[in-house]
Amino acid sequence: MKADAMARSRVIPPLIGFGSxxxxxxxxxxxxxxxxxxxxxxxxxxxxxxSFERIIVEEHxxxxxxxxxSEVLTAAAMLTVVGxxxxxxxxxxxxxxxxxxxxxxxxxxxxxxxxxxxFLVIFGRSPWTIIMIGFVAALPPVILKxxxxxxxxxxxxINVGRSFSMSExxxxxxxxLPSALPTIFVGLRLGxxxxxxxxxxxxxxxxxxxxxxxxxxxxxxxxxxxTYAAICFVILVSIIVFALTxxxxxxxxxxx
Amino acid sequence: MAAIVxxxxxxxxxxxxxxxAIMRVEDISMRFSTPDGxxxxxxxxxxxxxxxxxxxxxxxxxxxxxxxxxVIGGLLGGYEGRxxxxxxxxxxxxxxIGMVFQEESTFPWRTVxxxxxxxxxxxxxxxxxxxxxxxxxxxxxxxxxxENRYPxxxxxxxxxxxxxxxxxxxxxxxxxxxxxxAALDEQTRLLLGDKVLQIQQQLKQTTLLITHNIxxxxxxxxxxxxxxxxxxxxxxxxxxxxxxxxTSDIVSSxxxxxxxxxxxxxxxxxxxxxxxxDEKTRQGGHPR
Amino acid sequence: xxxxxxxxxxxxxxxxxADPVTMVRIAIIVGVLxxxxxxxxxxWLYRDVVPSLVAISKAVGELLIDKDYYWNLGWTGFEVAVAxxxxxxxxxxxxxxxxxxxxxxxxxxxxxxYLGPTPKIIFFxxxxxxxxxxxxxxxxxxxISCFFPIALSTAAGMRQIKPVLISVGRTYRANAWQxxxxxxxxxxxxxxxxxxxxxxxxxxxxxxxxxxxxSNKGIGFLIINAYSTFDMPRMYALLIVLFVxxxxxxALVGRFGGLDKIKRS
Numbered sequence: 001m002k003a004d005a006m007a008r009s010r011v012i013p014p015l016i017g018f019g020s021x022x023x024x025x026x027x028x029x030x031x032x033x034x035x036x037x038x039x040x041x042x043x044x045x046x047x048x049x050x051s052f053e054r055i056i057v058e059e060h061x062x063x064x065x066x067x068x069x070s071e072v073l074t075a076a077a078m079l080t081v082v083g084x085x086x087x088x089x090x091x092x093x094x095x096x097x098x099x100x101x102x103x104x105x106x107x108x109x110x111x112x113x114x115x116x117x118x119f120l121v122i123f124g125r126s127p128w129t130i131i132m133i134g135f136v137a138a139l140p141p142v143i144l145k146x147x148x149x150x151x152x153x154x155x156x157x158i159n160v161g162r163s164f165s166m167s168e169x170x171x172x173x174x175x176x177l178p179s180a181l182p183t184i185f186v187g188l189r190l191g192x193x194x195x196x197x198x199x200x201x202x203x204x205x206x207x208x209x210x211x212x213x214x215x216x217x218x219x220x221x222x223x224x225x226x227t228y229a230a231i232c233f234v235i236l237v238s239i240i241v242f243a244l245t246x247x248x249x250x251x252x253x254x255x256x
Numbered sequence: 257m258a259a260i261v262x263x264x265x266x267x268x269x270x271x272x273x274x275x276x277a278i279m280r281v282e283d284i285s286m287r288f289s290t291p292d293g294x295x296x297x298x299x300x301x302x303x304x305x306x307x308x309x310x311x312x313x314x315x316x317x318x319x320x321x322x323x324x325x326x327v328i329g330g331l332l333g334g335y336e337g338r339x340x341x342x343x344x345x346x347x348x349x350x351x352x353i354g355m356v357f358q359e360e361s362t363f364p365w366r367t368v369x370x371x372x373x374x375x376x377x378x379x380x381x382x383x384x385x386x387x388x389x390x391x392x393x394x395x396x397x398x399x400x401x402x403e404n405r406y407p408x409x410x411x412x413x414x415x416x417x418x419x420x421x422x423x424x425x426x427x428x429x430x431x432x433x434x435x436x437x438a439a440l441d442e443q444t445r446l447l448l449g450d451k452v453l454q455i456q457q458q459l460k461q462t463t464l465l466i467t468h469n470i471x472x473x474x475x476x477x478x479x480x481x482x483x484x485x486x487x488x489x490x491x492x493x494x495x496x497x498x499x500x501x502x503t504s505d506i507v508s509s510x511x512x513x514x515x516x517x518x519x520x521x522x523x524x525x526x527x528x529x530x531x532x533x534d535e536k537t538r539q540g541g542h543p544r
Numbered sequence: 545x546x547x548x549x550x551x552x553x554x555x556x557x558x559x560x561x562a563d564p565v566t567m568v569r570i571a572i573i574v575g576v577l578x579x580x581x582x583x584x585x586x587x588w589l590y591r592d593v594v595p596s597l598v599a600i601s602k603a604v605g606e607l608l609i610d611k612d613y614y615w616n617l618g619w620t621g622f623e624v625a626v627a628x629x630x631x632x633x634x635x636x637x638x639x640x641x642x643x644x645x646x647x648x649x650x651x652x653x654x655x656x657x658y659l660g661p662t663p664k665i666i667f668f669x670x671x672x673x674x675x676x677x678x679x680x681x682x683x684x685x686x687x688i689s690c691f692f693p694i695a696l697s698t699a700a701g702m703r704q705i706k707p708v709l710i711s712v713g714r715t716y717r718a719n720a721w722q723x724x725x726x727x728x729x730x731x732x733x734x735x736x737x738x739x740x741x742x743x744x745x746x747x748x749x750x751x752x753x754x755x756x757x758x759s760n761k762g763i764g765f766l767i768i769n770a771y772s773t774f775d776m777p778r779m780y781a782l783l784i785v786l787f788v789x790x791x792x793x794x795a796l797v798g799r800f801g802g803l804d805k806i807k808r809s
């Protein structure tokens with residue numbers, strides 16, 4: 001009963017979570033200073049924290065952030081236009097949908113990002129390699145969620161539309177698309193997150209572009225504290241993007 | 257009407273002094289603390305169940321029926337009072353009480369026969385033996401032929417019968433059911449009522465049914481306890497003097513109609529209190 | 545109920561060729577292949593970016609009889625399997641603990657939830673420092689990749705169990721072991737299998753990406769090797785085989801997990 005009440009509290013669980021995190025950081029700091037863990041493998045957390053300033057000022061993190069961000073946004077824009085259009089097309093042309101939906105689902109399970117060397121050949125070491133990988137890797141969930149949203153329109157709403165003798169296109173624009181919008185947004189959000197993950201990953205792998213490249217460079221320079229700090233920064237950025245899109249999604253989803 | 261429906265002062269006669277009671281519920285009260293203060297869900301409820309009897313507890317939503325169900329079944333602690341079966345105080349789930357839940361409670365990953373054999377499997381009965389026992393009870397609820405189907409292939413009514421067979425296979429002294437047919441349509445409900453009557457006839461199964469459906473209660477019961485809306489107390493005990501064996505045909509008899517009318521007049525007041533309470537809380541700014 | 549619908553749809557036998565869906569599929573495949581071949585012969589693109597189908601098929605054939613390929617595939621398979629083993633057991637345990645204990649779940653699950661969808665490959669430099677440049681660092685990357693989805697879906701699955709099923713177990717006085725093996729685990733098998741599927745997918749990606757970055761064996765190494773020698777047909781062949789394998793394994797896990805849903809008799 002007591003643990004239950006604690007679990008329901010608004011303060012205690014975050015306190016435990018954050019407390020444990022802080023404690024383990026502290027433990028690392030102590031163990032490293034005591035030379036139990038080599039500081040050539042894990043730099044002391046205090047040193048990582050100090051190097052944040054350095055990487056922000058000297059390594060132009062903000063410009064890099066903008067570079068990565070614009071790649072992600074370009075990929076997201078392409079996903080919205082192309083992915084949703086393909087989804088609508090497949091939904092409208094039933095035979096196409098039945099023929100290809102399982103293919104799209106299978107592609108969602110394929111390691112598409114492994115195609116980056118191929119894209120490197122096609123687009124060269126340019127932002128387009130990175131953008132295209134982000135776009136292609138995130139395409140399947142956007143298509144699938146668009147179809148799911150449109151197909152999930154409640155029958156009774158369509159019947160209401162028919163009872164007002166709406167045309168097929170009115171039916172689509174005024175009833176099916178609005179009712180599918182929350183699900184489509186779920187797909188776009190998934191797409192954006194996938195794109196972000198893959199874009200940062202490919203930047204790191206091909207040593208080109210924004211935040212991902214920074215990690216690669218710092219690691220190649222053997223700047224341990226800097227590498228850790230840059231990784232923390234990237235993780236922080238993706239958490240913020242994830243949380244932000246989650247907020248928007250909740251705001252878009254009708255409360256029922 | 258007064259000749260048929262006897263009303264009692266609840267406390268005095270709900271606890272028969274006769275030693276023939278198989279189960280006793282004595283002075284049960286249950287309070288929950290909520291943000292708006294202490295809520296008394298069940299208030300000083302006492303009654304006794306005789307062997308072989310079909311007893312129903314009826315009341316409007318919010319009279320604490322389900323709380324009572326969980327208390328008697330030993331799933332809920334923290335109440336005042338005492339529940340005993342054959343003199344033994346119940347402190348938790350007990351082998352002599354078998355429960356059938358309102359919600360669909362079959363295991364979707366088990367076939368019908370494996371569902372029904374579940375309690376026997378837990379008690380370590382050999383496979384051949386428990387399958388045979390399970391088949392017997394499946395037949396009893398009229399599902400023979402569906403032994404190897406999965407619940408997802410059955411209708412809601414059939415699934416509730418699987419739950420019932422599973423509980424009966426446990427061979428409890430008392431069958432405790434919480435609105436087992438609430439989610440079903442009226443026709444299915446009446447027909448399942450027939451099945452329950454038949455099974456009860458055959459097994460002489462002592463049964464305690466929690467329900468809010470008057471027709472169902474009158475159709476099946478020997479006695480009905482009518483409960484008040486919050487806090488849940490016993491308002492009246494009604495003996496149902498309808499001949500047995502019964503079938504669902506009885507619902508068209510005149511005597512049946514009189515019982516229903518009498519119980520409805522008791523319940524109407526409680527139900528409307530519940531309704532206005534509900535509307536008040538909705539006005540009070542709980543949008544959902 | 546959705547399941548029942550899917551099942552009947554899946555079980556409806558279709559005549560093989562007369563079916564219009566199959567016809568459309570064949571038409572799409574033939575169309576794409578024809579377009580590809582035309583493109584490759586037209587010379588509009590750089591040489592070999594779109595190699596001819598003949599060259600690709602030949603490369604696939606060569607790959608499939610290449611001993612070297614199987615040796616590298618073995619290494620990658622080993623790395624992925626170990627990663628899935630460690631990350632899977634760890635994720636399962638973490639999920640069971642977080643799912644069954646409300647306080648711990650509320651305290652720590654947000655961290656898993658928000659760390660789950662972050663790029664894992666960027667940890668590779670750290671993994672190299674910790675586990676060296678051999679298979680150890682690839683396994684480590686695969687492990688942290690698959691830990692999150694498995695832990696999260698196990699925890700969510702635990703909470704999704706219908707309370708009434710747990711009540712049923714209690715009324716029949718099942719002991720803790722019986723509750724775990726006969727109620728919790730079977731009731732959670734779909735989310736767990738789903739978590740393993742997701743985990744397998746990201747473990748493959750994590751391991752192979754790491755191989756492309758720095759290694760001397762594995763399929764990822766072969767891919768990046770084909771890139772650096774500009775052997776495009778071989779790169780296509782490797783990617784095709786890799787995709788077929790990943791999709792196949794994924795489908796296999798899904799089929800295995802959904803099996804008991806389908807009538808056995």
